[in-house]
Amino acid sequence: MSLKLLFELSKAGSNKFALPEIDVPVTAPSCGRKSDLLLPELPEVEVMRHYAALARLVHGVEDGPYPLGSCTMKYNPKINEITASLDGFSQIHPLQPADTIDGCREVLSIMNSSLCGILGMDAVSFQPAAGAHGEMTSLLVMHKYLQSIGQSQRTKIIVPDSSHGTNPASAVAAGFEVVTIPSYSNGMVNMEALKAAVGDDTAAMMLTNPNTLGIFDKQIAEMAAVVHGAGALMYYDGANLNAIMGWSRPGDMGFDIVHVNLHKTFSTPHGGGGPGSGPIACKAFLKDFLPYTEVGYREASDAKKSIGKVKAFHGNFAVVVKALTYILTLGSDGLKDASGKAVLNANYLFSKIAALYDEEYRPCMHEFVVSASKAGEKWGVHALDIAKAMLDEGIHPPTIYFPLIVKEAMMFEPTETESKESIDALAETMRSIFATASTDAEALHAAPLHAYIARPDEVKAAKEMVVQWTVNS
Numbered sequence: 001m002s003l004k005l006l007f008e009l010s011k012a013g014s015n016k017f018a019l020p021e022i023d024v025p026v027t028a029p030s031c032g033r034k035s036d037l038l039l040p041e042l043p044e045v046e047v048m049r050h051y052a053a054l055a056r057l058v059h060g061v062e063d064g065p066y067p068l069g070s071c072t073m074k075y076n077p078k079i080n081e082i083t084a085s086l087d088g089f090s091q092i093h094p095l096q097p098a099d100t101i102d103g104c105r106e107v108l109s110i111m112n113s114s115l116c117g118i119l120g121m122d123a124v125s126f127q128p129a130a131g132a133h134g135e136m137t138s139l140l141v142m143h144k145y146l147q148s149i150g151q152s153q154r155t156k157i158i159v160p161d162s163s164h165g166t167n168p169a170s171a172v173a174a175g176f177e178v179v180t181i182p183s184y185s186n187g188m189v190n191m192e193a194l195k196a197a198v199g200d201d202t203a204a205m206m207l208t209n210p211n212t213l214g215i216f217d218k219q220i221a222e223m224a225a226v227v228h229g230a231g232a233l234m235y236y237d238g239a240n241l242n243a244i245m246g247w248s249r250p251g252d253m254g255f256d257i258v259h260v261n262l263h264k265t266f267s268t269p270h271g272g273g274g275p276g277s278g279p280i281a282c283k284a285f286l287k288d289f290l291p292y293t294e295v296g297y298r299e300a301s302d303a304k305k306s307i308g309k310v311k312a313f314h315g316n317f318a319v320v321v322k323a324l325t326y327i328l329t330l331g332s333d334g335l336k337d338a339s340g341k342a343v344l345n346a347n348y349l350f351s352k353i354a355a356l357y358d359e360e361y362r363p364c365m366h367e368f369v370v371s372a373s374k375a376g377e378k379w380g381v382h383a384l385d386i387a388k389a390m391l392d393e394g395i396h397p398p399t400i401y402f403p404l405i406v407k408e409a410m411m412f413e414p415t416e417t418e419s420k421e422s423i424d425a426l427a428e429t430m431r432s433i434f435a436t437a438s439t440d441a442e443a444l445h446a447a448p449l450h451a452y453i454a455r456p457d458e459v460k461a462a463k464e465m466v467v468q469w470t471v472n473s
């Protein structure tokens with residue numbers, strides 16, 4: 001089957017809908033367009049079939065388990081979609097007078113206090129469109145703050161070698177220099193290396209806790225003391241709060257600023273490029289440096305110190321409505337329970353499959369990392385082959401080859417929305433894939449047999465990106 005774009009399926013004149021005759025004077029000039037807007041022309045039913053066909057080609061959490069570590073592919077309750085599409089939230093314009101959108105302002109206000117409560121922070125900006133965007137915005141906030149106190153010589157950002165790849169990338173994008181420090185073999189930050197790395201050129205340390213190995217770094221208070229002692233700031237990568245909601249708070253751990261992915265922890269859909277939402281939250285002393293928005297609660301005088309805007313208005317507002325629906329549906333006890341079950345599910349899955357990987361038992365938080373290197377040595381079967389075989393079994397593979405410090409890494413995050421039966425079945429599937437690996441490695445090298453795209457050349461896909469379709473090509 002070859003899938004065509006809507007533009008390729010388009011037939012001139014085939015969509016016969018008609019807009020009513022205009023019955024008011026035309027006042028706005030055309031937008032200066034020299035030719036007609038190029039839009040595909042298709043009957044509605046063909047458009048629906050196209051999207052339904054696309055949906056059948058991908059694996060979503062509604063098709064089966066999706067234990068993609070560091071991504072929190074939990075089930076997104078449909079009530080979130082219902083609230084986000086209410087007219088009062090969806091049929092509005094950002095330039096409407098503020099007093100006609102009180103309800104929307106209230107959503108932001110309740111979400112603001114909810115996030116401050118969950119994070120132990122004092123102020124929030126909803127502008128960033130996703131996690132990495134939140135990281136960069138936070139780095140700009142820290143930069144402006146350090147400038148304001150005469151500390152512009154602080155140009156270095158410390159990240160542990162277990163960090164998510166976006167952390168060093170954002171630091172560089174924001175104009176900082178990255179200093180990577182090693183971890184101990186138990187996955188925690190090497191304190192001696194941290195102490196040696198900090199100095200009066202350190203701007204901040206970026207950390208996620210639990211880290212990308214799924215391990216809660218118990219040295220956090222000491223780390224914060226070392227970094228603050230050197231006059232630098234603590235940044236929390238809160239893309240994934242699934243292990244800690246209601247149990248511990250970045251603000252209490254000593255962090256000064258944090259970003260959150262509403263599209264992970266707070267059950268709004270992601271994958272396929274968004275829309276996401278990566279609000280940032282900070283302690284009071286950084287508040288004035290947050291991005292400035294016209295509509296809302298902050299006075300115009302705040303704008304003087306602000307880093308400016310990183311996106312129009314309040315960012316992806318509909319995502320905030322969905323996330324707030326989730327928070328209010330669960331309540332504070334429910335959020336705490338969700339985190340507790342996310343950690344329980346990860347430990348349960350780990351206990352069922354760790355032996356396949358010849359791993360020592362290691363209690364984890366909401367996710368865990370195992371290494372498939374033994375399967376490679378014994379049978380020539382690699383993390384990639386195991387992941388591809390999972391696709392044929394109706395399970396999305398875990399994150400593979402990340403974090404980089406673990407060879408042949410496979411990073412599982414089952415999330416709290418999988419039942420015990422579902423995790424048992426997942427573990428059984430892993431057992432049968434490993435059984436096949438030991439007897440018929442070729443079968444795994446040939447996997448997947450049932451995916452639309454089987455084994456693309458990932459290097460080529462990354463290096464020769466074709467993201468445009470040219471008319472008449």
Ligand SMILES: *Cc1c(COP(=O)(O)O)cnc(C)c1O
Pocket residue numbers: 070071130131132133164166208237239240261276278
């Ligand atoms: C997902 C993730 C990010 C990046 O978030 P995006 O919304 O994809 O930009 C950053 N850090 C961690 C730990 C993550 O899991």
